[in-house]
Amino acid sequence: MSHAISIHPAFRRPAVLALILALLAMLGVAVLAQVGGERGIAPVASTSDIQVSGIEVDVRADSGSEARAQAWEEAQRKAWEKLDGPQLSDSQIEGLVSAIVIERERLGPKRYIATLGVVFDRQRASRYLGSEGEAQRSAPMLLLPVTVSAGTQMVYERRNPWQRAWAEYQAGQSRIDYVRPTGAGGDSLLLTYGQTGRRSRTWWRNALDQFGAADVLIPIAKLRYTYPGGPIEGTFTARFGPDNTFLDEFDMTAASPAELPVMLERAVVRFDRIFELALADGKLRPDPTLNIGTPELDPALQRLLELGRALRAQEQAAAAASEPTAESGDAITAAPVRTPPPEGSVALYTVQVATPDAAAFDGAVSAVRGTPGVRSTGIRSTAIGGTSVMTVSYSGSIGQLAEALRARGFTVNQGSNALAISR
Template identity: 75%
Template sequence: MTRRTRVALAASGLALAGTAGWLAHAQVGGERGIAPVAASRDIQVSGIEVDVQADTGLEAREEAWLEAQVKAWERLDGPDLPESRIAGLVSAIVIERERLGPKRYVATLGVVFDRQRASAFLGDGGSAARSAPMLLLPVTFSAGTQLMYEQRKDWQRAWAEFQSGQSRVNYVRPQGSGGESLLLTFGQTTRRSRVWWSNILDEFGAADVLIPIAKLRYTYPGGPVEGTFTARHGPDSEFLGSFTMRAESPDQLPAMLERAVRRFDAVFQTALAEGTIRPDPTLNVQTGDLNPAIQRLVDLGRSLRVQDERQEEVALEPTEASDGAISAAPINRPPPEGSVALYTVQFQSPDAAAFGAILADVRETPGVRSTGVRSTAIGGTSIMTVSYSGSIGGLAEALRAQGFTVQQGATALLISR
């Protein structure tokens, strides 16, 4: 190899390394991620429309703000108070849209009342218990793509700017920048593996997941935008509700999405009140209650294990016939004649077809009386219980004869193909 060739190869290697580094940075860099606003427990009333004329535009704006405060107080069903007293309860005015002319002010405003001061007239409306922390994953369907945090989208921005402090739902809103854009993708919402979900929820300090989906259809460039919105919950993507909205032009799309966020929050709060939204116990069995059927299987397995241990202790006790010697306990001793034992079998289930095929093959194994699914994890490790007329060693041999690779533990088996 000539010196010129070695130099060329070295330069090519450096170029490839630099390209790989640039690609890795490009996957997490760029304009993505919107930091959510800080949640406040103050009382906010949005969508107050005002249209006021005065001698100057500034005077019209001041009068419009006073009018908006009174209208907001009326929406809260507050008692009759002077305008000055109502103004003393206001902590902020949120300008949603405004147009200021020489003598006219037209706007849509939001009024924020200080909860501590206003509660003396309205009562304490924030004493209701809030939900467990819920990871929020806003998905946008548009032009044949499904995006979450890969790009900055109006749907993500609407949720980031939503003032969630008044909601009973405790939203956990990721920023979506850096590595979060690689971890939180639409593909994650289709996973059913509890291992995957548990890792992600632990990363963000959440107990469960909420998935608001916005499917946007642009009728023609510059024309109306039709939105179909679907609310889903949990690792199994449980359907909660859906609704439709329409924006007359792309310029009105952000306003439509703001309304959709408030509609979603109402759907989630209703589901919370009905008991539909609650942490899935399969995500963290240490903090949740097991399904009663699964709990019965666990209790049965524990009782069978205690019986086996007791029988082994009896077999090891010295007898008169053994003259004080300890007899060797039999290995893989089968259950009494005519009875069956219940064993736990774990198996890899990469997809639904593999899951069904393994269940069918285990059921057809000689000696197997019945099977029951204990945990389903498509893309992960599923668990079944097997009633077998023999020892766990005999079940392992029978499954090997069916073509399975079997790893045998003290009380369970792990099979694969």
């Protein structure tokens, strides 16, 4: 079956049709320009080998090649000392090395000056180093490297030195499981600086699910160019999570634009150390509110809940045993008995609250605290204009808490052990 498309006579003129086609073509170019172009930088493949960078050597010999060979042996010894390895001969250390990375070098007729990196094979070196570096790694963390310069904030909108420094970082030996997007295609539209200011767990969950990550790391590089060709001052801030939690901050300076990549490489290494320390301190845990379906529960509270369920089952069994039984031949169907929770049985639940403004936040907190059965409340995070998170101690089940909050005028979405409420 064919369908005829009618065009208004006013649009049948050749000049008008040409104008419409030109506008459509321009619109298509604009849409492609948002995601096209030279944007992506693919991260290097990670390896679990042990790499020691920044080894400086300066050796003189009868020839340049001989000076280089001696310098490489010296770099291997220095790298092994940095790892606090046991005393070994040069030949033994050389047998553990899998690669030499030349960071910078100058070769003369009888002199060799360089900054080198030494990569040790983990399997061969582990028998001397023991279990060092084999601590538990973090959950997958999405990386959003933010560059702030000249009043603009940039993540993956275009290729930049800060993105390249993270893409070229060898993160195989780090305890942080970095998820590094390439920045190509739709990454530049989804992962923007504005995303770091959002508090909505729904927005974050959608973004994290695209890359298989559990949470987010935000290393911020604020660069100030003093004058053309002059020093570049950098202020680096480490932040974490959907609430943009501050971890640490430090300053660095590059003598000239040519030294900027070196400064950024050193900054990446320092960021990795900050994130590892936060992981060791227990700060770098995935936010349980990012997944309302499977929230984390403290083991002590879990044991209290199991004890409460056991007491409830005992009371129900005792109540059933005390009921009068029917004589033979008489069928009596008893109505189900809903036994309330035992006195003092209290559970802790996570409640996410939509708080578009400060007044909504204050009203929601007061209303939840005044709900019958609520023993106490705590504020886990405050997000004015987004979603705040509370912990609620309630004497009853999560379904009863949901009904009690609905009676207070809230719209409630119920998860397995958490609620999302709004007015």
